Amino acid sequence: MVKKEIETKKEYFFDKPKNVKGLFRFFYALLLVLLVIEFFIYKHTYFPWEEWPGFYAVFGFLAFVALIFAAKYILRPIVKRKEDYYD
């Protein structure tokens, strides 16, 4: 038991706010790089909208938002049941 308590008090990587903050900084920097780099590359496209600057970024973001909202506010109220529904 004593050993277990010591273990739970041990600080792990994501327990330190500094590490989490660093990770987020890296993530935001990567997003910025991805947006900027688009203007310097050759685009081999199939559809006209692929040429719009930041199309994939905007699409990815909006699709994610739409997905979450549809699942949370439309699907879940319809299909959610108690865990023992079928028992």
Added chain:
Amino acid sequence: MINPVPPAAIFIIGALLIPLLKGRLKSIYLLLLPIVGFINLINIPEGMHWVVRFLDYELVFGKVDRLSLLFGYIYHLIAFIIILYSLHLKDNAQHVAGFIYAGSSLGVVFAGDLISLYLFWEMMTFSAVVLVWSNKTGKSIAAGFRYLLVHVFGGLCLLAGIVLYVTNTGSIEFGYIGLKDLATFLIFIGFGVNCAWPGLHPWLPDAYPESTITGAVFMWTFTTKTAVYVLARAFPGTEALIWIGTIMTAFPIFFAVIENNLRRVLSYSLINQVGYMVCGIGIGTELSINGTVSHVFCHILYKGLLVMSMGAVMYRTGKINCTDLGGLYKSMPLTSLFCIVGAASISGFPLFSGFVCKSMVLEGAALGGMSIIWFILMFASVGVLEHAGIKVPYYAFFSHDSGIRTREAPLNMLLAMGIAAFLCIFIGVFPGPLYSLLPYHVDFEPYTTFHVVGMSQLLFFGALAYVLFILSGVFPAEIRAINLDADWFYRKAGTAFYRFCNVPLNSFRLKMQGFLSKVVDSVAKLGRDPLFIPELAIRYVHLKIAQILIPVAKPQGAKERLAELEFKLRRIQKISESGREYGADIPRRPIGLGVLLAFVLIFFYLLIYMLF
């Protein structure tokens, strides 16, 4: 050099010897089986092998070409990985069922005729259900029965289709079939049940999460991928498949967002992934078929990896719900790492295997100018990122700390996951070897700068949305609940239908039966002595008249006369009451009811016949 044997034979016959072995010898034997199978496989030249005459037909146990070979390779590879993963397992039934399951899948893949294909197809169903039942919980047994019912339905569709098809064409050869008439439609549906098409899919998220930890990896691999194989063989370029596949990619992602059980999340993810494959078959160009087949290869590895990592979590903690897990990276760092590799691969991040295979299907759709399909597939790709790419690793290993401290997964599990993770990255970095095995020549370069940047933007900005949702608290909280799916129709509505049959219909039947029994009874009495009714009536009237008249007239010997009449009436009543009462439950008697019904029906039939 010994002559090669059918690939299915090594697994299926090999499986039967497993219970005879023990300890280390058994472990070595288990690991050797897929290796021997693989050596056997690479020694089979392309062409038709093992043709056996059966009645008037020729069974072909080895239709070997580039398409079936690639499925053969990956099935052997994943069988080895799963066996390594389940080496700690003592339950022989699961080992035997697993090998028979993998072997019969190989049997389907190399079947050159419809009869042997059907036999192996059914064998898959029955061996797979053992892997669900082996969990030995009430839930798993019930789910196993439902699994069996749905697949027997699919199997019967397939059988009916095959019988019609063989009658129509006279050939049992299994090759391109195409959607033409009722026969081919039934075969199509039979394949579709195993492929978890929308509406036919609920057996998958119902039964798979109830399977055993090691059996799950078999389940997630074989049934759906074998269905993809037969579709690619028999129905390439069928337009309906484009839409079926596209819907398959899109609808499960909504369910996956709100699902609490992580193995059920992976079940929905499986339907979504198979959707890309089905869509590729539907598009039917060389590029998209290549995309489908390479997707099968990569998918089996990364989905196997994800299922294995969740299995390791279950093995150590006994829990699988998002609401119970979290913070496991602290005690299972390697498992977390492997899970992240699987998650990155399935999401299609550059340098991981999903990137080099899924893009082919997307490009196939783009080249065909199918903009709506393309948009839905892209949308579904974001959905994959959400549930398989982020949700599964995040809720199991990070998220809020559940306080669970456990040990790292056992060595054999880590090795199995390690091999799969290595292959996911290797294929992602060097897609060349995989491309060289595909059925058609590959003229596709996944690593163009625009493609890399575009996909990265899509995924990383999707992830940004996730981060913002989590930080703002809008993200749908994980709730201890279940979500209804189409299996409601046979679990709830089916029960209600049963109750409807039992209560109103059955009580009506009982009433009718009672009534008809009485009718038969009186008819039977009449039949025994047709004269007794008039006699009874006469005696009755006689007695009544006597009873009225005798007190008035008061003749001599009136009392004796009355007693005599009563005695006669009672005797006739007694005769009519003798013999047993009629009852439908007495086995001898329903014959009478049957004869009566037949008689009545024939009577009405004759009446109608004569009138019209």
